[in-house]
Amino acid sequence: MDTSELAALTDRARSLAAGGHRRVLGIAGAPGAGKSTLAARITEALEGRAVLVSMDGFHLAGAELERLGRADRKGAPDTFDAAGYAALLRRLRHPEGPDPVYAPAFDRALEEPVAGSVCVPPDVPLVVTEGNYLLLDEGPWAPVRGLLDEVWFLDTDPELRLSRLVDRHVRFGKPRPYAERFAAGSDERNARLVERHRGRADLVVRLGEP
Template identity: 45%
Template sequence: MTEQTPPPVSDLARALAAQLVQEADASAGTRVVGIAGGPGSGKSTLAAAVVATIRDRRPELAPALVPMDGFHLSQAELERRRLADRKGAPETFAPEALAAVLDEVHAPRSAPVPVPDYDRLLHEPVHGRLAVPPETRIVVVEGNWLGLDASPWLRVRERLDLLLFLDVPWEVCRERLIERRVATGRERAAAQAWVDAVDAENYWLAHDSSRRADRVLTPGNDRR
């Protein structure tokens, strides 16, 4: 895995990192924190920045990041289920596998817990590319569907000690998503068509799940 540029650290990331460190110091075992949000909301960037900030300030807590994208079904499985044109929707993931990993993370352990990562060049999950060390006290999980009020996603929500939802307006997310697809070689018209069909539906479904969050975060503000 190639070395990546550290994510930018916002005031929100610093504040969340400080909160999670304080809560970890006041509790025993490993705390699992979810950061949810719609596609294009910036949840992946925020989660990575929070983990990087904790690692810099309190390395002994060994914070770990678990991206939900690693739990995508394989492209072959998506095609078998005729879901390839809906990739990113709740049914294109394996929430049972994510819940099982979180069970392992919560349990006392002497070995790392292997975690899949999503390879954006292969467009496939790569099993065991990431790991949660046994000394980890804070695990940050990020993804669209962490608070989805539907089985089997409820199993994931039950395993989160804290769920945060990053609330960013659809207009902002839409522009980010279009530019992201254009940057990977898609024609702008095709990028807009995908975003307005697949991503828009996912955005509003994820947004509806914010009611299951412990705290809703908005740029420059947040509400409990």
Template identity: 50%
Template sequence: MLVDDAVALVPSIPGRRALLGLVGAPAAGKSTLARRLVAGVDERLGAGTAAYVPMDGFHLANAQLDRLDLRDRKGAPETFDVDGYVVLLGRIRAERTRPVYAPDFDRRVDEPLAAALVVPPGTGLVVTEGNYLADDGPGWSQVRDLLDELWYVDTPRRLREQRLLRRHIRGGRTPEEAHDFIAASERPNARRIEASRAHCTRVVDPRG
């Protein structure tokens, strides 16, 4: 059971902290699995033992994407503040006496939210997830060195794209616009992410 493996990552020495990364293609179920692992660890070891910090909080704001003419590529590696994400992971590893605040992403408004999440001082395991944690691109290659383990979340393409279609329609796109965005952006991103799985510690089924 994946919760058992997450519990095993929690350091036995007080004051120590481990970071677990989950990587996978869009709509693979990374955020759902991350939240399940955090809840499972807290249930076993006590509330506040684990915390969740998604990479999606480092999406560039839509205003920046418009300035860079990248709105139609939203979700690609260049549409994230990777340097900010790397700095945050470093702070999470180093800071154990004060809370560390982190951004989240609100799908309802399709924008990041500053300081919406917190890693309390006593947290022993931080679960982070995102598309490019195993990527070799500029900035992204630093992420792996900050993680204790990196799991690749493997979900069939057909299921992922069904989820993406529903997600984009809920977000305001027409079915045709959603299909076009998946073909033009989500699939190329997925291929890049799949090519990075060799850098991961293990491959997991999010339903496991």
């Protein structure tokens, strides 16, 4: 993404933040699309007027995935606490009182969610949230879209996206053969599901290069 594209998206986010009350911007896309990078850049550019809260903080813990027999599908829709994520979005959308709301984050080094990691003060006008399943219209994910004022869908070159995924898995300790199998298997099944819901987005952002 070049500087002008980022500037245009930042201006769009800044307009949301200027609405006079708390707004929530969602950034959706398939695994490896670049959601977290774009969300972080937008949040940083708004210089204190936005806080980033990731859907990934609602990954189920590894022990719970093992208990449920879902550890080999980590990242699939049913490996998250979707209802908990929706409940947090409701709190963020309608802040009450002077106290901040605390949100979880996902520690990729630990491969675990960590509670209370992100502080959202009540006077911050924009929350930026990113994740794969913001646009899903089924099961416990269905309420999420209605809790977001605007959603951008990242349409990223498939080869670039797959390469990023493999590199990410390797960077956080997975052997490359395992990383390639997981990215081409579970991650791609999730990507196809995400792609089917792109029509529910307000804006499609085409990303071809890092």
